[in-house]
Amino acid sequence: MEEKIKVGVSSCLLGNRVRYDGGHKHDRYITDVLANYFQFVPVCPEVECGLPVPREAMHLKGDPDQPRLVTTRSSVDHTDKMQKFCDVKTRELENEQLCAFIFKKDSPSSGLFRVKVYGNSGQAQKKGRGLFASAVVNRFPLLPVEEEGRLHDANLRENFIERVYCYYRWQSFLEHEPDYKKLVQFHTRHKLQLMAHSPKHLAQMGRLVAAGKNMPRDQLLEQYQESLAEAMALKATVKKNVNVLYHIMGHFKTFLTGDEKTELSEVIEKYARFMIPLVVPLTLVGHYVRKYKDSYLQDQVYLEPHPAELMLRNHV
Ligand code: SF4
Structure with a gap:
């Protein structure tokens, strides 16, 4: 099999400095091993929806089934901006013919499983899914998806x-x-x-x-x-x-x-x-x-x- 398989990936996992604190979450298994077989299509939903680097950290808040994406200190709600981006981006990804997506765990935008969702009392339940990860799963329900942490x-x-x-x-x-x-x-x-x-x-x-x-x-x-x-x-x-x-x-x-x-x-x-x-x-x-x-x-x-x-x- 000569051709590399196209796989979407959370951009920070490739070592790109797109995180809220200006850092990355480089995953060597992805870039040093899987990259020999997969051609990665990086997506950073927070930067691509128009937020700067660095930026205020965010978390999910409210109903775990329909959480809001809110900044942790000043409570700015970025949900609508993110959802608009998700609509456009997932439509664009239809043309990429991806065969999988690897998401960054725990992120309120990219996390796939057990992302923390905060209630009004400040208590968190690990029951959420990042807004972009949700949009990808909804648009491509048969696509294999995973988090980098679980790949270990x-x-x-x-x-x-x-x-x-x-x-x-x-x-x-x-x-x-x-x-x-x-x-x-x-x-x-x-x-x-x-x-x-x-x-x-x-x-x-x-x-x-x-x-x-x-x-x-x-x-x-x-x-x-x-x-x-x-x-x-x-x-x-x-x-x-x-x-x-x-x-x-x-x-x-x-x-x-x-x-x-x-x-x-x-x-x-x-x-x-x-x-x-x-x-x-x-x-x-x-x-x-x-x-x-x-x-x-x-x-x-x-x-x-x-x-x-x-x-x-x-x-x-
Ligand atoms: S986890 Fe997602 S939103 Fe956060 S920096 Fe990585 S790619 Fe961007």
Whole structure:
């Protein structure tokens, strides 16, 4: 995959000095690792809506479902200005064909999860979402979104990047005159990946694809896309991966020798007991796939859902 994937990012995470205090929140994982694969589209909603650097700090206030964006010392309300900006900016982002957005945690404009919202008594509840992050999620409900802080957790990071690549493959699929036959191929390649995230969705999507031959194309693609995003948002746990690994072993059963079966099941069991990371059983599976040239497994995205150089499965 030569082309870099376009991903929106809170500008201060790239090291840009756009914060209220004139500083930044440079995140090295984003700029030194992910930047090799992603082309970032930076957005600082506070500066781009017309506020200066430096500026008075702000927080969210009032109803956590519809908070106001207010300066902390002089109580100037910037909500309307920010909302106007969000309308224009999210419309503009439709042309960028983003495959994900990485937000700065805790920010009243950019924070995605558990942002503090202050009540009249001055007590804060961690129940809010930054106004710009809300606008992005509302306009692009299927887009993979995450916060930089959570990307330091190996499981969340692997899950998010897997979703980004899956979203990217789906967008590429849509761009190349998708038809029923191509959807069947897309679904077939993603079967094991879907099984690792949600066996329930895999079954539902299998029924949808089977029934889809007689459905209007756009309706079929829309329903498939929604289920795909829903499934990929569910985490691939150790238990679900073990299920997939045994499924692969079952698929191999007529090829593998007795010793190879024993070796593979021992490695899967070690992974199930958290003694080794996912990359170990998958490396062995990859070896057997190459040795026995099984075309169904060779095509499975599950075996390489993102660049191996990111080493995401060495830690899950
Ligand atoms: S958190 Fe968002 S609004 Fe605040 S400085 Fe960073 S990009 Fe700008």
